[in-house]
Amino acid sequence: MNNKKEFTKILVYIFLGLGLVISIYPFYWMLTASTLNEAQIFKTPPKMIPAGNFLDNLSMLLDQMPIWNGLFNSLFVSTVTTASIVLLSALAGYAFSKFHFKGSKILFAIILLTMMIPYQVTIVPLFIIMMKLGWINSYKALIIPYLVTPFGVFLMRQQMFAFPEELIESARVDGCSELGIFFKIVLPNMLPACAALAIITFLQQWGNFMWPLIVMNTQEKFTMPLMLSMLVAPGQVTKYGPIMVGSVIGIIPIAILFIFFQKQFVSGMFNGSVKG
Amino acid sequence: MKRYSIMILVGLLALSIIVSGCGNKGASNTGANDNEKGKPAEISIASWNLQADALEEAAEKFNKSQSEVKVNVRRVSNSYDSIVPALTAGIGAPDIVAVQMRDFANFMGKFPDQFVDLSDELMPRKDEFSDAGWGASTKDGKIYAIPVDIAPTAVYYRKDYFEEAGINPDNLTTWDKFMKAGKKLQSKLDGVKMTTFSLTSNETYDFWQMIANQLGGRFYDEQGKIDFTNEANIKAMKLVKELKEKDLVVDSPSWNDRVRAVVNGETATIVYPIWWAGTVKTQAADQAGKWGIMPLPAFTEGGPNQANLGGSVFAVTTQSEHPEAAWKFLKYLLLTEEGQKIQMDYGLFPAWKPFYKSESFATVDKYFGFSLAKRFSELATDIPAMKFGEHFYDVSRPLETAFGQILNGKKDIKEAFKDAEKAASKASGLPVSK
Structure with missing residues (x-):
C-alpha cells in the first residue's frame, strides 16, 4: 500500500519536473541567447552555455532603439494606471456593494455592459477623440482612457460584499466620516484584493501593445512592447542578440513583481475565478 | 427604474454632443493657424524602422534646404495598425504613408478616396522607374503611389x-x-x-x-x-x-x-x-x-x-492639408540623386533608374568583395511587373x-x-x- 503511494508520488514529481523544464526552457534560452553572437544563436546543435556578448548586444540594441526610454515609459504608464485603477475601482466597488441608492443596479449593469463591447470596436472612436483633443503621441492618451476599468469595478464590488456591514455601521455610530470609513477601515482589510487587482492590471498594462501602437508615433515615446516588436520588419536584418537583451530587460520588472507578490498572484487568480 | 435609464441615456447623449462640439472647434483652429502666411507648411510622413531612419535624415536635410515645407517623420509598425484607424476614422492620417508594394492595391480597395491622384506628376516620368515598382500603384489608368524601393x-x-x-x-x-x-x-x-x-x-x-x-x-x-x-x-x-x-x-x-x-x-x-x-x-x-x-x-x-520580391511605395493621403508640400518632399526624396543616396545608405534599393548610374552604385561591399548594388542593378532592367490586386x-x-x-x-x-x-x-x- 505504502509502496504504491510512493510510486505514484514519484510519477507525479517526474511529470511536474518535466513540466517545469518545458516551461523554463524558453526563458533559459532567452537569457543564454542574449549573451551569444548572431552566428552562435543559429548554430546546430544550439549552444546552451552563456558566452560573453551581452554588452555588445546591449549596445547594438541601444543603437536601434532608446530602450531605457521605453523602460521608463512602460514603468510610468503602467504604475500610474495601476494606482488609479485600484483606487477608483475600490471606491466604486465599495459604493456599489455597500450603498443602496436609486439607480445603482442600472448603473452597475451599464458598467458590466461596457465589458461586453469588443475592444476592437472602441479603437476608432477612441482614436478620433484623442485626435480631436490633440493627445496623440502623449502620455495622456495612454493613461486617461485607462484610469478605471469595468473589470476592476466588478472585481472590487464582488470582494466588498464579504466585508461585514456591522463594522461600517459601528464606525458610523462612532462618528467616523464616510471617506474615513473607507480609507481607515475598509481599504486596509481589502489589501489582498487590491494587490490581486494591481497585479492583474499591471501585467495587462505592461503588455499593452495595440493602443500604444496606434497613438504613439515617435521612438522616444514608445513603450517596451512597441520597441521590441519594431526590431523585426520585412526587408531588414533581424538581429536576435539585441532582441533577446531587450526581452530580458522587459521581463525584469514583471519577474520582480512576481517574486514579491507571488502569494497574492495565485490567490488573486483564484478569487477572481471563484467569485466571478 | 425605467425613468432612470432614460435619464442616463439622455445624459450620455448630451455629454457626447458637448465633447464632439469642443473637438470640432479645436480642429478648425489648428487649420487656421497653418494658413497664416510666413509659416512653413508642416507635413508628416509615416514609415517603419530602417526606412524611417532614412527618412529622418532626409527630412532634416530637406528642412534645412528650404523654408516653405517642414517634414516630420512618424514611426509606425509595418503592420499598419496605426495607419488603418486614421484612414478609417477619416482624421489623423499622416500626409504621406509608406506601404509595402503588394499591400497597396489592397489599401486602394479598402480606402478608395483616401489617396491623392499623382498622375499629372508621375505619368510623364513613368519610364524612369523600374517596371517592378508599378505592381500596385495604378488603378483605372491613374497613379496613386510612387515606387520607392524594389527588390531584384x-x-x-x-x-x-x-x-x-x-x-x-x-x-x-x-x-x-x-x-x-x-x-x-x-x-x-x-x-x-x-x-x-x-x-x-x-x-x-x-x-x-x-x-x-x-x-x-x-x-x-x-x-x-x-x-x-x-x-x-x-x-x-x-x-x-x-x-x-x-x-x-x-x-x-x-x-x-x-x-x-x-x-x-x-x-x-x-x-x-x-x-x-x-x-x-x-x-x-x-x-x-x-x-x-x-x-x-x-x-x-x-x-x-x-x-522581384518586396519593395514599397509612398502615397499622399487626401486628408493632407498640404498635398503640394508633400509632393515637393517626395520629389526631393525620390527624384533627385541627393535624396536617393540617403535611402541607399540605409540599404534600400531604389526603383528610380537614373540613379543606377551614380557613384553610390560602384561602392565595393567589404563582405562580398564586389559592388552589390551594381550587380543587382544589372538584374533590375527587365523585371516584369506583377499585379497584386485589391x-x-x-x-x-x-x-x-x-x-x-x-x-x-x-x-x-x-x-x-x-x-x-x-x-x-x-x-x-x-x-x-x-
Whole structure:
C-alpha cells in the first residue's frame, strides 16, 4: 500500500519536473541567447552555455532603439494606471456593494455592459477623440482612457460584499466620516484584493501593445512592447542578440513583481475565478 | 427604474454632443493657424524602422534646404495598425504613408478616396522607374503611389562549395543545368544540399513567386479575372516540385530555418532578393568572402531571368492639408540623386533608374568583395511587373494551400491550381478566367 503511494508520488514529481523544464526552457534560452553572437544563436546543435556578448548586444540594441526610454515609459504608464485603477475601482466597488441608492443596479449593469463591447470596436472612436483633443503621441492618451476599468469595478464590488456591514455601521455610530470609513477601515482589510487587482492590471498594462501602437508615433515615446516588436520588419536584418537583451530587460520588472507578490498572484487568480 | 435609464441615456447623449462640439472647434483652429502666411507648411510622413531612419535624415536635410515645407517623420509598425484607424476614422492620417508594394492595391480597395491622384506628376516620368515598382500603384489608368524601393532577385552561392565540386557558376544558365550541377555538388559534399526554401509551410509561396515573376506569371488576366492556370505559373510550380523530387532542397519552413541552413553551411545556394545580403552579413559574419551572386537560371537558354520580391511605395493621403508640400518632399526624396543616396545608405534599393548610374552604385561591399548594388542593378532592367490586386490575400491564401497539396503529392499541379482559382474567386468575389 505504502509502496504504491510512493510510486505514484514519484510519477507525479517526474511529470511536474518535466513540466517545469518545458516551461523554463524558453526563458533559459532567452537569457543564454542574449549573451551569444548572431552566428552562435543559429548554430546546430544550439549552444546552451552563456558566452560573453551581452554588452555588445546591449549596445547594438541601444543603437536601434532608446530602450531605457521605453523602460521608463512602460514603468510610468503602467504604475500610474495601476494606482488609479485600484483606487477608483475600490471606491466604486465599495459604493456599489455597500450603498443602496436609486439607480445603482442600472448603473452597475451599464458598467458590466461596457465589458461586453469588443475592444476592437472602441479603437476608432477612441482614436478620433484623442485626435480631436490633440493627445496623440502623449502620455495622456495612454493613461486617461485607462484610469478605471469595468473589470476592476466588478472585481472590487464582488470582494466588498464579504466585508461585514456591522463594522461600517459601528464606525458610523462612532462618528467616523464616510471617506474615513473607507480609507481607515475598509481599504486596509481589502489589501489582498487590491494587490490581486494591481497585479492583474499591471501585467495587462505592461503588455499593452495595440493602443500604444496606434497613438504613439515617435521612438522616444514608445513603450517596451512597441520597441521590441519594431526590431523585426520585412526587408531588414533581424538581429536576435539585441532582441533577446531587450526581452530580458522587459521581463525584469514583471519577474520582480512576481517574486514579491507571488502569494497574492495565485490567490488573486483564484478569487477572481471563484467569485466571478 | 425605467425613468432612470432614460435619464442616463439622455445624459450620455448630451455629454457626447458637448465633447464632439469642443473637438470640432479645436480642429478648425489648428487649420487656421497653418494658413497664416510666413509659416512653413508642416507635413508628416509615416514609415517603419530602417526606412524611417532614412527618412529622418532626409527630412532634416530637406528642412534645412528650404523654408516653405517642414517634414516630420512618424514611426509606425509595418503592420499598419496605426495607419488603418486614421484612414478609417477619416482624421489623423499622416500626409504621406509608406506601404509595402503588394499591400497597396489592397489599401486602394479598402480606402478608395483616401489617396491623392499623382498622375499629372508621375505619368510623364513613368519610364524612369523600374517596371517592378508599378505592381500596385495604378488603378483605372491613374497613379496613386510612387515606387520607392524594389527588390531584384539573384542566386546567392557559396564560392568555396562550387569550387570544391568543380562547378562554374557562369555555366548555370538554365534551371536544368542548375539541377544537374546540384546533383554533382551533393555527391561530392557531405551534408550539403544545392539550395534551400520552404517545402512544408506557407512560405513556399515566396520562392514560387520569384520563379513565377521571372516567367511573367500573373494572378489575373487582362480583364482582371482570376487566372492561376496560365503557363508561367504552372511552369514555375513544376520547377519547385522537381527541385523537391530531386532532393536538392534543404527544407526551411521559416525564416529562421533559412538563416540556420546558411549559418551551418547546409546549403550551397539560396534564391533571394538584395535584402537578404544584410542578413548573411550579420548572421554569417564568419563566411565573409565566401558568397557570390549570379543571375537566376532561365528556363530556356537566354530566357527571362529577372524577378522581384518586396519593395514599397509612398502615397499622399487626401486628408493632407498640404498635398503640394508633400509632393515637393517626395520629389526631393525620390527624384533627385541627393535624396536617393540617403535611402541607399540605409540599404534600400531604389526603383528610380537614373540613379543606377551614380557613384553610390560602384561602392565595393567589404563582405562580398564586389559592388552589390551594381550587380543587382544589372538584374533590375527587365523585371516584369506583377499585379497584386485589391484582394491579394484572398488570392495568395488559396495558392499557398495549393502548393501544400502539390508538394504532398495529394493533387497534381493543374488540379490544385484550378481548385485554388475557385477558392480565390469565392473569397474575393472575382470571376475565374475562361
